[in-house]
Amino acid sequence: MENYTKYRLKSNDELASVLADIDNLFIIACNKCFKEFETIDEPECAELEKIVSDQGKKVTGSARVDFLCNKTQTERKLQDMIPEGTENVLVISCGLGIQTIADLADKPVYAASNSLNYTGHHGMALTKKNCDACAQCYLNVTGGICPIVDCSKSLVNGQCGGAKNGKCEVDPNKDCAWEKIYRRLEKQGRLSEFLAQPVQLRDYSKVDFKFVNEYVKSIRENRLEGYYGGIHPTERKEFTEHIALQRFPDPETVVIPLSMHAGAPANPVVQVGDTVKVGQVIGESAGFISAPVHSSVSGTVTAIENHGHATRGECLSVVIKSDGKNTLHESIKPNKDLDSLTPDEIVDIIRESGIVGMGGAGFPTSVKLKPNKPIDAVLLNGCECEPLLTADHRVLLEFADDVVFGLKAIVKTVSAEKGIIVIEDNKPDAIELLKAKTADCDNLEVVVAKTKYPQGAEKMLIKRVMKRQVPRGGLPADVGCVVSNISTTKAIADAILKGMPLVERVVTVTGEKLKKPGNYIVKIGTNTKDLIDYCGGITGDDVTIKAGGPMMGFVLSDTNVPIMKGSNGIIVVDSDHTVEQPCIKCGRCADVCPMELSPLYYAKFADQENWQGMKDMNVMDCIECRCCQYICSSKIPLVDKIKAGKNAVRGMK
Amino acid sequence: MLITQLKSKETIVSLVDGKKIFIINCQGCKEVHFPEKEALELQKELAADGKVTGSITTDYICNPENMKLRLEKHMDAIKAADLVLVFSCGVGVQTIAEYLEDKMVCAACDSCRLPGFQGVTPIEYDCGQCGECYLNLTGGICPITACSKSLLNGQCGGSKNGKCEVDSNMECGWERIYRRLEKIGRLDVLKCPTQVRNYATDDEV
Numbered sequence: 126m127e128n129y130t131k132y133r134l135k136s137n138d139e140l141a142s143v144l145a146d147i148d149n150l151f152i153i154a155c156n157k158c159f160k161e162f163e164t165i166d167e168p169e170c171a172e173l174e175k176i177v178s179d180q181g182k183k184v185t186g187s188a189r190v191d192f193l194c195n196k197t198q199t200e201r202k203l204q205d206m207i208p209e210g211t212e213n214v215l216v217i218s219c220g221l222g223i224q225t226i227a228d229l230a231d232k233p234v235y236a237a238s239n240s241l242n243y244t245g246h247h248g249m250a251l252t253k254k255n256c257d258a259c260a261q262c263y264l265n266v267t268g269g270i271c272p273i274v275d276c277s278k279s280l281v282n283g284q285c286g287g288a289k290n291g292k293c294e295v296d297p298n299k300d301c302a303w304e305k306i307y308r309r310l311e312k313q314g315r316l317s318e319f320l321a322q323p324v325q326l327r328d329y330s331k332v333d334f335k336f337v338n339e340y341v342k343s344i345r346e347n348r349l350e351g352y353y354g355g356i357h358p359t360e361r362k363e364f365t366e367h368i369a370l371q372r373f374p375d376p377e378t379v380v381i382p383l384s385m386h387a388g389a390p391a392n393p394v395v396q397v398g399d400t401v402k403v404g405q406v407i408g409e410s411a412g413f414i415s416a417p418v419h420s421s422v423s424g425t426v427t428a429i430e431n432h433g434h435a436t437r438g439e440c441l442s443v444v445i446k447s448d449g450k451n452t453l454h455e456s457i458k459p460n461k462d463l464d465s466l467t468p469d470e471i472v473d474i475i476r477e478s479g480i481v482g483m484g485g486a487g488f489p490t491s492v493k494l495k496p497n498k499p500i501d502a503v504l505l506n507g508c509e510c511e512p513l514l515t516a517d518h519r520v521l522l523e524f525a526d527d528v529v530f531g532l533k534a535i536v537k538t539v540s541a542e543k544g545i546i547v548i549e550d551n552k553p554d555a556i557e558l559l560k561a562k563t564a565d566c567d568n569l570e571v572v573v574a575k576t577k578y579p580q581g582a583e584k585m586l587i588k589r590v591m592k593r594q595v596p597r598g599g600l601p602a603d604v605g606c607v608v609s610n611i612s613t614t615k616a617i618a619d620a621i622l623k624g625m626p627l628v629e630r631v632v633t634v635t636g637e638k639l640k641k642p643g644n645y646i647v648k649i650g651t652n653t654k655d656l657i658d659y660c661g662g663i664t665g666d667d668v669t670i671k672a673g674g675p676m677m678g679f680v681l682s683d684t685n686v687p688i689m690k691g692s693n694g695i696i697v698v699d700s701d702h703t704v705e706q707p708c709i710k711c712g713r714c715a716d717v718c719p720m721e722l723s724p725l726y727y728a729k730f731a732d733q734e735n736w737q738g739m740k741d742m743n744v745m746d747c748i749e750c751r752c753c754q755y756i757c758s759s760k761i762p763l764v765d766k767i768k769a770g771k772n773a774v775r776g777m778k
Numbered sequence: 779m780l781i782t783q784l785k786s787k788e789t790i791v792s793l794v795d796g797k798k799i800f801i802i803n804c805q806g807c808k809e810v811h812f813p814e815k816e817a818l819e820l821q822k823e824l825a826a827d828g829k830v831t832g833s834i835t836t837d838y839i840c841n842p843e844n845m846k847l848r849l850e851k852h853m854d855a856i857k858a859a860d861l862v863l864v865f866s867c868g869v870g871v872q873t874i875a876e877y878l879e880d881k882m883v884c885a886a887c888d889s890c891r892l893p894g895f896q897g898v899t900p901i902e903y904d905c906g907q908c909g910e911c912y913l914n915l916t917g918g919i920c921p922i923t924a925c926s927k928s929l930l931n932g933q934c935g936g937s938k939n940g941k942c943e944v945d946s947n948m949e950c951g952w953e954r955i956y957r958r959l960e961k962i963g964r965l966d967v968l969k970c971p972t973q974v975r976n977y978a979t980d981d982e983v
Contacts, residue, residue: 135911143914220911220920227918233962236913256868258889262785264868265793265884269875271868313882340781359805359814359835667851702851703844758806758838 132157132219132238134169137176143235144180151185151211152177152237153226155193155218162708162725169217173237177215185211191723192712193222197353198721200229207232261328266319268309275302282324347575351589354719355577356752358512358676360551364635364642365515370523372646373632373659377447379422379650380432381407382440385689386487388414393443399426402454404626407443410476416489417479420454421628421648422447433686435653435672436679442687445650458624463530468538471621475538478620479627483612484581485673485691490613496602500539504590504601504608505532507548507555508574508581511674514694516631517611519644521548521555524615525562527622531614532569534621539607543568547590549576578676579750583608585719597746612693627690634660636697638668647688653695654684669700676751706759714753714763720746724753724763731766736777739770747771782867782887784813787820793861793884798829800852800859802874804866806837817865817886831858839870846877856881910976915967917958924951931972 134140144150154170170189177184185208193199193216203226207214213233216223219240227234257273263281264271273279277295284303287294291304310319348354384390391408395401401420408418424447434440460466460474476491484506505528509517521528528546536544546563548556550573563569572590574580584595586608593604601608612630619625628649635642640661647656653672657663663670671678672686674694681695688695714724722743730738747767754763784790801821805812824830832855839845849856856862861882864871867889875883908922912930922928926944933952936943940953959965 220913223911223913224918224920227913227958233964234913234918236911236918239909239911241909256872256889258868260783260888260890262868262871262885262888264871264875269872269883271872309879313880315882702847704847706841706843758841760838760841760844 132217132240134173134217134238135236140173140176140237141180143237144177144182147213147233147235148182149185149210149212150177150182150215151207151213152187152215152217153193153206153222154187154189154216155222156189156191156710158192158710158712160710162710162729169238173215173217192715193218194225195712195715196225196229197349198715199225201721203229259327263325266322266325267306268313268315268319270302270306270309272302272306275305277302281327347577348716350575350577351580352585352719353721354717354752355579355585356717356755357577358755360576361513361637362515362518362551364513364637365633365644366518366552368515368519368643370519370631370644370646373648373651373656375422375447375449375451376648376651376655377449378427378444378652379420379447379648380442380444380652380687381418381421381650382432382434382442382687382689383408383418384434384437384440385418385649385691386416386481386489388412388416388489390441391415391418393429393441395426395429395443397426397428400424401426401445402452404457404624404628405454406626407445414489414492416481416487416491417477417626418443419479419626419628420445421650423450423452424448433683435681435686435689435692442650456624457626460621460624463534463537463621466534466537466621468540471534471538474620475617477626478616479690480613480616480620481627481690482610483616483627483630483691483693484610485677485693487689487691490609490617493607493609494535494538496539496600496607498602499605500602500607501542501605502591502607503532503535503539503541503544504583504586504606505544505546505611505614506581506583506586506608507546507552507559507611508586509552509611510549510576510578510580511676511678511694512578513635513696513698514633514674515635515644516633516693518552518555519633520611520615520631521552522558524618525558527615527618528611529559529562529566529569530622531616531618532609533566534617535607535609535614536568541607543570545569545590546571547574547580547586548572549574549580551576579719579748579752582719582748582750584748597743630688630690630692632656632688632692633694633696635694636668638664638699639697640664647692649688649690651688652684653681653686653688653692656688656695657684657697663697665699667700668697671696671698676755677749703760705761708759708761711758713756713758717752717756719750719752720748722747724767727767727770728761728763731770734773736770736773740774740777744770745774781890782812782865783890784816784820784865785886785888790820790863790886793886794824794829794863796829797860798831798858799824799861799863800831800856801833802839802849802862802864802866803833803835804837804839804864804870805835806839807867812865813887820886831855839864839866840873842873842877845873849877908975915970916955917962917964917967919951919955919958921951921955924954926951930975932968 152173170187174184188206190202214230215235215237216226217238223236259273272281277293278285288301291301293299293301310316389411392411394409395407402423405420406417407420410417422445424445427446428444431439432442472491472494480490481487507521532544546559556573560571574589579585583601587593587595587601587606595604616627629646632647633644634656670681672681672692708725708728718724726742727744749764751764832852834852836848863884863886864874865886871885921930926942927934937950940950942948942950
């Protein structure tokens with residue numbers, strides 16, 4: 126593997142003159158990037174410490190830091206780094222790191238190293254291929270071999286004539302690039318085309334530094350807008366975002382898992398042979414963190430057995446054969462109006478309706494709405510930052526009144542001062558509609574957020590909207606916030622207005638490998654395979670099916686699993702065949718991690734089963750958003766490694 | 779780190795010139811810069827002529843192993859094409875050209891350097907990677923990149939109200955250096971003798 130070494134220590138003589146009139150030095154070394162990620166410590170640091178000591182100067186300490194140029198992270202690391210008594214700081218790094226420290230430290234900063242140019246190696250893999258980024262690509266003329274970098278004279282119009290036996294006259298170890306170009310074009314039968322080409326004039330003025338600088342500035346602003354990190358994958362929402370909701374035809378049989386929520390699975394309260402109606406309780410809540418389960422059809426219970434489950438492998442489920450009548454259970458009747466309900470009554474309705482977080486995590490909403498800390502703001506997550514998914518978007522558009530009602534109910538329940546609906550700027554129609562719907566509510570507002578994943582994660586959402594940092598291991602309530610999902614909020618409205626428990630939800634069924642994508646209102650317990658078949662089935666045989674979005678969804682190896690309370694999407698996408706390659710320490714995972722972690726270490730530590738190391742690097746803070754794995758140039762399955770680490774760390778306690 | 783920009787439409791159309799094409803988009807360094815929308819529009823136009831045998835959007839084609847795995851299931855469409863049109867930086871195009879040695883592989887983009895943005899992310903500091911770091915004499919502000927004339931031995935005298943005479947939106951790098959040195963009490967380093975610059979490339983050093 127190539128190492129793109131970017132700096133080396135200055136010469137002893139030069140260092141001696143730098144050191145001549147300074148003392149009490151602290152040394153900061155950057156652990157190089159774009160290299161094989163084996164050694165964490167760079168040898169230069171110890172070398173420099175020795176040189177400084179030999180000069181009779183005092184070293185107050187030293188630190189080795191990753192990605193020194195990452196200002197956000199470096200600023201945090203620098204806080205307690207430099208000990209008392211330090212007068213000067215010596216930095217070993219490329220020029221970026223030195224300038225970062227010079228800007229952040231309040232002490233004189235000196236460079237102990239020179240940066241080297243690694244021209245051309247800008248591919249993300251550590252390849253040997255070079256590209257000079259000349260802004261005038263010749264590869265089309267030369268059969269994909271670059272004459273600028275491969276010819277030692279950078280000739281663009283043919284060989285110099287000095288090559289001997291195919292070797293360059295400047296460097297006999299090097300093949301003559303123009304001979305390589307000739308051979309390749311000959312092989313492709315393109316010689317006459319090539320020889321007929323007029324001489325290519327080279328334009329040396331094309332690199333527009335102003336464009337480059339402005340562009341870089343804009344990326345930087347995007348990267349740090351609202352919160353650190355995050356990514357913006359291609360949205361691919363155009364498959365379904367304009368398709369109105371359709372009711373999925375009633376299934377003949379539903380399989381309703383007793384566990385569709387975080388916490389204890391519900392206890393079944395029906396028996397095989399029982400007749401049940403829509404909205405009837407079939408499973409009772411089995412603890413403080415648990416939720417009841419209701420029938421989504423009327424009919425007969427035919428089995429209570431283990432059945433395939435999208436996230437748990439298998440789960441005890443109630444199988445109900447529908448009578449096709451959808452008779453409502455007697456208990457389904459509207460509640461009092463919102464003004465006359467007390468917060469406790471609202472929580473009871475929500476609990477009895479089996480409402481849980483419908484974004485996927487399935488945390489019981491009634492528990493979330495009884496925080497033990499004062500709440501001032503309720504945030505509705507209308508970001509739907511996952512690519513492909515449009516369920517929440519359609520709910521916002523088609524059930525705007527219900528969503529606003531649900532939000533008012535939550536605001537009342539937690540006695541918040543205001544409710545904020547956060548919508549990403551890729552949904553202008555929803556923004557406009559919700560702004561109109563909330564125009565006459567003083568305590569409700571719509572905030573438009575620039576599209577960036579994972580904005581819907583509650584910690585990011587709170588940081589983006591409220592500029593508050595949820596403490597490590599803490600909950601939104603710790604900073605006075607409650608975050609709710611759009612579909613959940615709509616379910617709350619249904620529970621209060623109609624008395625209808627959570628028995629159906631909106632599911633986006635989409636993906637480039639699905640024939641007829643759409644957004645459907647689906648009864649809980651409907652078979653996923655039926656849903657896919659109804660959408661025209663799958664094109665091609667090499668596809669991946671996921672429950673949820675492409676980032677946080679679960680791969681379904683078997684589609685014979687029911688739709689659940691948290692099933693916001695079923696996606697059918699092209700399978701990706703890549704294999705894990707060694708980490709090249711490009712640092713992009715650390716750059717995009719919204720929790721400001723360093724995922725590259727998790728890959729390394731997981732392979733070594735160094736769980737203590739994982740814990741020390743705060744693996745438990747990871748929200749498993751998959752940004753690191755998405756951006757990884759070596760295609761390392763970081764999320765799997767992180768999950769393994771989290772399990773092991775939990776076991777350590 | 780670098781920026782890729784689309785070649786002119788005329789150039790690409792003349793390259794294609796009625797040939798059957800297979801399109802490869804590389805978006806690995808997307809947020810560095812890939813003209814995603816413009817490329818898509820152009821590709822739609824090309825596809826309208828019915829000459830596109832297939833296309834894929836992938837990332838990091840500069841990584842040969844994974845690139846091969848991803849291209850495998852498209853080999854029929856690639857074989858059916860006369861030309862493989864690659865939307866990526868020059869490293870990506872060369873990696874594909876080497877793998878599909880018998881195919882005509884063409885670049886649809888030009889690559890522009892991001893000089894100095896060699897760190898993990900484009901950040902606000904430039905570094906010319908000159909191999910002779912001057913930051914010790916300048917309070918940690920680089921005169922190669924912060925001064926539009928890359929002067930190493932002090933200001934040119936042309937700045938007005940602290941702004942550069944070449945680009946009035948730019949602060950005078952040497953004024954910034956002076957202020958920083960003043961702040962840290964090291965104006966004495968300005969007395970350092972003129973530094974002779976070595977322009978040898980990294981190969982020669």
